[in-house]
Amino acid sequence: MIFSGEFLIFMLLALIAVMGGVLMINLTKVVHMVVALVFTFVSIAGIFVLLSAEFIAAVQILIYSGAVTIIMLFGIMLTRHNDESEPKTGRLRKILLFLGVLGFGVVFYIGVYNVDFPQAANTLHENNTEQIGIALYSKYIIPFELTSVILLVALIGAIVLAKRDDQEEADKE
Amino acid sequence: MSTVPISAYLTLALVLFCIGLFGALTKRNTVIVLISIELMLNAVNINLVAFSKLGMAPSIDGQVFALFAIAVAAAEAAVGLAILIALYRNRKSVNIDEFNTLKN
Numbered sequence: 001m002i003f004s005g006e007f008l009i010f011m012l013l014a015l016i017a018v019m020g021g022v023l024m025i026n027l028t029k030v031v032h033m034v035v036a037l038v039f040t041f042v043s044i045a046g047i048f049v050l051l052s053a054e055f056i057a058a059v060q061i062l063i064y065s066g067a068v069t070i071i072m073l074f075g076i077m078l079t080r081h082n083d084e085s086e087p088k089t090g091r092l093r094k095i096l097l098f099l100g101v102l103g104f105g106v107v108f109y110i111g112v113y114n115v116d117f118p119q120a121a122n123t124l125h126e127n128n129t130e131q132i133g134i135a136l137y138s139k140y141i142i143p144f145e146l147t148s149v150i151l152l153v154a155l156i157g158a159i160v161l162a163k164r165d166d167q168e169e170a171d172k173e
Numbered sequence: 174m175s176t177v178p179i180s181a182y183l184t185l186a187l188v189l190f191c192i193g194l195f196g197a198l199t200k201r202n203t204v205i206v207l208i209s210i211e212l213m214l215n216a217v218n219i220n221l222v223a224f225s226k227l228g229m230a231p232s233i234d235g236q237v238f239a240l241f242a243i244a245v246a247a248a249e250a251a252v253g254l255a256i257l258i259a260l261y262r263n264r265k266s267v268n269i270d271e272f273n274t275l276k277n
Contacts, residue, residue, distance in 0.1 A: 004176040014185045021192035021212060030202055037208055040189070044215055047185070050177070053222045053236050056243075060218075063243055068211055068250050075204050075254045079261045097198050105191040112183040119175065122231035131233045132240070140237055147244050154248035161255035164262070 010050055016043040030076050034069060041065045052125035055132050175227060182223035190216035203260070203267045207253045214246040 020040030024033045041064040048057035124131070136144050189212060196209035218239045225235020261267055 006176050010177045010181065014181075017185065018188055018192070021189055021196075024205075024208070024212075025192060025196050025199075030204060033205055034208065037212065040212065041215065044189075044219060047182070047219060048222055051182070051222045051226045053225070053239070056218070056222055056236050056239050059240065059243055060215075063247050064211070064215065067247060071250055071254055072204055072208055075207075075257055078258060079204070079267045080265075094199050098195065101191050101195045101198070104194070105187060108187050109184065112187065113180050115180050115183060116178060117227060117229050119227065120229075120231050122226060124226055124231065124233060124236070128236075132236055135233050135237050136240075139234075140241075143241060147241060150245060150248050154252050158251045158255035161252070162258045 006050065010047070013043040013046040013050070016040070017047070031073070034072050034076070038065050038069055041069070052122075052128065055129045179223055179227040182219060182227070186216040186219040186223070189213075189219070201268045201270060203257050203269050203272075204254075206269060207250060207257070210253075211246060211250060214242060214249075218242055 017040045020036045020038075020043070023036035024040070027033050027036060041060065045057040045060040045065070048054075048060060193209045193212035193216060197206050197213070200206050200209065221235045221239040221242065223235075225232065225239075228235070257267065260272060264271055
């Protein structure tokens with residue numbers, strides 16, 4: 001029962017996801033960290049497939065492994081990095097933060113480790129995309145339209161923030 | 174039905190969230206801090222989708238919420254990176270502890 005195929009796949013994907021995260025913390029070069037995170041994002045997409053959310057999995061691959069990673073790589077390329085510049089100082093701060101995060105994790109693990117709901121039958125796996133579309137365009141139509149406003153604001157805001165201000169540059173020189 | 178209990182998914186999301194939190198608080202490189210925040214948002218998405226299938230009342234709403242969260246996270250990444258580039262133009266550095274003008 002416990003060693004079903006689904007459980008094995010879950011363990012494999014979870015292992016890859018956690019390993020990508022740990023590598024992200026421990027690697028020294030910035031580009032390597034981003035590549036390690038891609039493994040995490042792809043295996044999270046696999047987790048979504050296990051949870052019968054195929055559309056979310058496709059969106060995860062498109063947005064996270066595609067768009068966000070490329071945007072971060074461009075951010076790395078456009079700025080100059082002195083690689084491997086983790087300072088030797090601040091070790092005490094790091095240890096204290098680790099203990100704090102560990103405490104946070106333990107507290108929430110105590111909260112979730114024996115959560116169990118009675119399993120109810122669901123039809124999420126059949127015509128998943130169609131169900132999401134129907135929900136988006138009937139029940140969640142106003143948040144859906146507001147999302148387009150958010151994306152527009154983010155687009156214009158990003159352009160305005162990142163635009164080189166020639167007037168100001170000239171004043172400075 | 175599913176043979177993986179919901180607590181397994183919640184624990185995975187908790188571990189990923191803790192890794193993201195630790196990275197966001199300790200890393201000095203601002204790009205890595207932004208990416209750690211993305212990792213935390215992703216962990217929350219796992220929780221939303223897990224509850225939408227294995228929760229008390231399974232329905233599609235959790236997946237719709239996860240979609241909205243992904244949209245907002247993508248917008249946040251773009252704006253965060255634009256702020257980073259504007260900061261880099263002023264300070265010629267991406268180390269987060271050199272952005273301390275508000276301190277003085």
